[in-house]
Amino acid sequence: xxxxxxxILEIRNLKAYYxxxxxxxxxxxxxxxxxxxxxxxxxxxxxxxGKSTLAxxxxxxxxPLQHVSGDVELLGxxxxxxxxxxxxxxxxxxxxxxxxxxxxxxxxxxxIKTFIGDLVEEHxxxxxxxxxxxxxxxxxxxxxxxxxxxxxSIELSxxxxxRIIMVISTILDPEFLIADEITSAxxxxxxxxxxxxxxxxxxEGIIGSAMFITxxxxxxxxxxxxxxxxxxxxxSEIGPTDELIENARHPYTKALIASLPQVGIQxxxxxxxxxxxxxxxxxxxxxxxxxxxxxxxxxxKCEETPEQxxxxxxHFVSCWRWEEIGSxxxx
Amino acid sequence: xxxxxxxxxxxxxxxxxFKSGVxxxxxxxxxxDVSFDIKPGTVISLIGESGxxxxxxxxxxxxxxxxxxxxxxxxxxxxxxxxDKEELREYYKKVQGIFQDPFATFNPLxxxxxxxxxxxxSFAFDKSNQEEExxxxxxxxxxxxxxxxxxxxxxxxxxxxxxxxIARALLMDxxxxxxDELISMLDASTRIGILNLLVELCKETGMSVIFITxxxxxxxxxxxxxxxxxxxxxxxxxxxxxxxxxPIHPYTKMLFKSVPEIGNRWDPDEExxxxxxxxDVDLFYxxxxxxxxxxxxxxxxxxxxxx
Numbered sequence: 001x002x003x004x005x006x007x008i009l010e011i012r013n014l015k016a017y018y019x020x021x022x023x024x025x026x027x028x029x030x031x032x033x034x035x036x037x038x039x040x041x042x043x044x045x046x047x048x049x050g051k052s053t054l055a056x057x058x059x060x061x062x063x064p065l066q067h068v069s070g071d072v073e074l075l076g077x078x079x080x081x082x083x084x085x086x087x088x089x090x091x092x093x094x095x096x097x098x099x100x101x102x103x104x105x106x107x108x109x110x111x112i113k114t115f116i117g118d119l120v121e122e123h124x125x126x127x128x129x130x131x132x133x134x135x136x137x138x139x140x141x142x143x144x145x146x147x148x149x150x151x152x153s154i155e156l157s158x159x160x161x162x163r164i165i166m167v168i169s170t171i172l173d174p175e176f177l178i179a180d181e182i183t184s185a186x187x188x189x190x191x192x193x194x195x196x197x198x199x200x201x202x203x204e205g206i207i208g209s210a211m212f213i214t215x216x217x218x219x220x221x222x223x224x225x226x227x228x229x230x231x232x233x234x235x236s237e238i239g240p241t242d243e244l245i246e247n248a249r250h251p252y253t254k255a256l257i258a259s260l261p262q263v264g265i266q267x268x269x270x271x272x273x274x275x276x277x278x279x280x281x282x283x284x285x286x287x288x289x290x291x292x293x294x295x296x297x298x299x300x301k302c303e304e305t306p307e308q309x310x311x312x313x314x315h316f317v318s319c320w321r322w323e324e325i326g327s328x329x330x331x
Numbered sequence: 332x333x334x335x336x337x338x339x340x341x342x343x344x345x346x347x348x349f350k351s352g353v354x355x356x357x358x359x360x361x362x363x364d365v366s367f368d369i370k371p372g373t374v375i376s377l378i379g380e381s382g383x384x385x386x387x388x389x390x391x392x393x394x395x396x397x398x399x400x401x402x403x404x405x406x407x408x409x410x411x412x413x414x415d416k417e418e419l420r421e422y423y424k425k426v427q428g429i430f431q432d433p434f435a436t437f438n439p440l441x442x443x444x445x446x447x448x449x450x451x452x453s454f455a456f457d458k459s460n461q462e463e464e465x466x467x468x469x470x471x472x473x474x475x476x477x478x479x480x481x482x483x484x485x486x487x488x489x490x491x492x493x494x495x496x497i498a499r500a501l502l503m504d505x506x507x508x509x510x511d512e513l514i515s516m517l518d519a520s521t522r523i524g525i526l527n528l529l530v531e532l533c534k535e536t537g538m539s540v541i542f543i544t545x546x547x548x549x550x551x552x553x554x555x556x557x558x559x560x561x562x563x564x565x566x567x568x569x570x571x572x573x574x575x576x577x578p579i580h581p582y583t584k585m586l587f588k589s590v591p592e593i594g595n596r597w598d599p600d601e602e603x604x605x606x607x608x609x610x611d612v613d614l615f616y617x618x619x620x621x622x623x624x625x626x627x628x629x630x631x632x633x634x635x636x637x638x
Contacts, residue, residue: 046518143604158381159605187380187545189605192589192597199599215518218548218591245593259523261552262592263575267530272552275520278488 005076008176008209009035009058014070016057023284027053029233030070032308035176035209040202042224042241043213044256048279050233051213052100055178059097075175091123096174096207100181102165106153113149116168125172138167141204142197159190163197170201175208177201182212183219191219199223218260221245226314229253232279232290235308239315249311249322252291289319297321339506339539340369340392340426345401347387347563361387363563364401369507372537374530376550376571378586379560385543387563389509392541393428394419405507424454427505431512433492437484443492444480446499454503468498472528490521497528501536511543526553547590551575556630559583561612565624569631579633581611 014031017024027050035041045051053065058079061067072080074095079087099105107115116135117127125131136146142163153161162182170177179198183191201207212224220227221241228238229250237250248254255275265272277294287305292298299321306318319325347362362384369375379385390396392403394410403410405426413419430436437443447465451458466476472494484492493513500508510529514522529540530553544550550557550571557574559567561582567574578584585608588597597603615635622635 046520143606187605188547188591189380189585189589189608191591192603193605195591196597196599196603216591217519218593221593222591222597256519257593259520260593261523261526261548262594263548263551263587263590265552266572267527267552271527272523273527274522274524276524278490278521 006037007034008037008075009211010071010073012071014054014057014072015068016053016061017066017068018053018064019066020064020283024068025282026285027065027233027282028057030305031230031235033228033235033238035211036226038202038209039225040199040210040212040223042217042220042227043211043230044215044217044220044227045230045236046215046256046279048232048282049230050282051215051230052180053233054230055097055099055180055211055213058178059091059095093172094174095176095178096169096172097178098165098169098180098182100184102182103158103161103185105165106161108153111150111152112156112164115153116149116164119168120171131171134171135167138171138206139164141200142167157190158186159193162186162190162194166194166197166201170207173206177207177210178213179210180213181215183214183216192222195219195223217256218262229256232285233282234290234305235318236291237315237317237319239312243312243315247312247315249315249317249325250291250319251295251297251321251325254325297325337370338368339371339406341404342367342369342388342392343402343404345388345391345403346399347384347391347396348399360563362391362398365560365563365565366401367558367565367568369539369541371506371539372533373556374533374540374542374554376554376557377541377543377560378545378547378550378557380545380586382562383560384563385560386511388560389428389511389541389543392507392509393426394422420454424503425506426509427500427503427507428509428511429493429496429500429513431515433489433496433516434484436496437492439484441483442480443482443484443487443495446495447502450499450503464502465498468501469495471501471532472498473524474498488521490517490525493517493525494528497525497532500538501532504536505538508538508540509543510540512545513542514549515544515546522549529553547575547586548592559586564634564637566612566634567632573628573631577628577631579627581615582608585611 012032014028016028017026043051056065057067058072067080071078120127139146144160144163148156183194186194198210198212202210212220214220224241226239227241227244229236231252237244237253245257248257259272259274261272275294280290280293289302289306292302301320306320308316308318311317311322343366345362345365349359349361350356365388377385377388391398410422413422450456451461469476469479474491474494514525532538533540542553554571557571558565566580567583578587616637619635620638624632624634626632
């Protein structure tokens with residue numbers, strides 16, 4: 001029924017705030033974007049930019065996090081106002097989340113097999129022979145021997161555990177997978193494997209689309225079709241990966257890319273610069289572009305919140321001055 | 332001052348074996364036969380993945396654990412000989428460490444001023460210019476003393492706390508600073524500032540830094556010399572540029588193949604399996620049996636066999 005739909009997920013002006021005694025922490029503020037069928041969308045930003053909150057806002061919204069306004073359609077169905085029971089039916093099959101720190105979720109006293117069994121039974125899936133046959137096939141796909149099922153989590157390396165987690169989270173072939181910092185706790189070699197695995201799962205048609213959330217732009221560059229950058233709860237920029245990297249228009253995106261060390265750049269040859277200052281506190285924060293406090297281009301206009309404007313095909317930016325700033329001083 | 336000497340610290344044939352279990356003990360070789368020298372005013376990177384033994388070396392240098400064999404010389408003193416409290420205090424005046432999680436370093440119940448005041452107390456520094464000196468080192472690490480002093484750790488960001496710890500090392504005028512994953516918890520936009528600061532301080536004060544990291548790009552950016560560690564051993568060492576341009580050990584090669592870089596994508600057709608490196612290294616050692624550690628070019632050596 002949804003086969004022809006181009007966008008798997010459509011988010012319009014989503015606001016999700018943490019309601020606390022002192023007011024509201026505006027961690028996701030007026031975010032609009034789509035996830036296309038078959039794509040990997042990379043979501044990058046620094047700690048506290050609201051990227052993980054965005055994932056929770058789509059999936060669980062546990063207090064104090066609350067949906068304030070805006071619509072989210074997953075496969076054409078509005079999910080923000082759905083009852084818990086209805087949404088639960090969509091979980092795993094249509095939408096699946098690998099939360100941050102999922103690596104630490106393994107029970108130290110249960111064998112992997114028992115743990116997986118208990119987990120899927122929570123979702124009313126019977127952990128029978130047929131189920132484990134599928135698990136073993138998938139483990140084989142990611143170069144893990146089925147004997148890992150009889151091991152305890154402490155016997156496995158971080159990279160192996162993350163592979164098992166990805167196998168479980170995608171066992172029901174979800175249409176949309178949200179992967180939150182799945183590579184951050186891993187060694188570089190496992191990072192490459194796990195990130196590539198995400199792309200392979202998509203290529204094999206096991207997952208429909210994915211949103212890969214991480215602070216590490218250089219990993220996203222490797223596998224994401226499009227990149228979206230967030231800053232302090234606001235949308236900064238979105239676009240096809242190469243276009244965004246080469247033709248970044250938001251001052252924050254530019255500064256972020258410029259601050260990344262790369263092999264071939266040494267301090268003594270070329271000094272890199274970070275971004276001065278720290279992100280603002282999001283509690284009861286008012287109008288305006290939130291990057292203006294650290295932005296070298298900021299002026300009075302930036303006291304107002306900028307709208308999304310189109311730069312190029314599929315490339316949108318929220319900055320009042322993107323045209324003046326241009327892309328020539330990239331690099 | 333001794334800072335002009337060629338070598339400030341010399342690590343010689345250092346090994347550490349951890350024993351676990353009482354009745355049927357198991358032994359883990361964390362560090363095996365590691366030797367290197369540190370020159371004043373330089374940054375040396377110790378690069379490896381988890382379990383490679385890089386943090387253990389940091390702990391050995393800081394005398395937090397004892398080596399199973401081998402020696403660490405600070406100037407002309409074997410640090411194993413330091414056992415009385417007074418000498419140890421002298422050693423810690425000159426050799427200090429900063430670790431990954433800044434929030435774990437500070438006691439949340441005390442204002443951050445305490446880390447500075449403690450130095451004056453425990454090392455019996457002259458207190459007559461205390462306030463002034465603290466303000467000076469804070470400015471040196473680009474912190475505004477008025478906005479920092481009197482605050483509690485939770486009121487500051489991770490980057491600010493790491494700067495504070497560097498300021499603390501400056502105040503003590505340390506010779507060797509062990510920076511263990513110093514910036515891995517910081518955001519991209521703040522970490523580069525800390526790296527720049529470290530290099531500048533090295534050049535200005537003659538301090539040396541052992542920069543322990545898993546991130547090749549950061550290691551390359553900051554260091555003059557690199558040491559690549561794998562399973563407790565140094566497998567490749569030397570001039571950072573030379574190693575990066577011409578990696579020879581299979582483990583080093585694997586690291587370079589997996590590091591994500593903007594502008595350079597992983598080869599999607601290449602079969603890449605992290606576990607494969609174990610066989611690759613074994614094969615490499617077998618084909619070069621008996622060769623040991625070889626200098627392949629000036630200031631670039633590779634471990635060809637581990638026998």
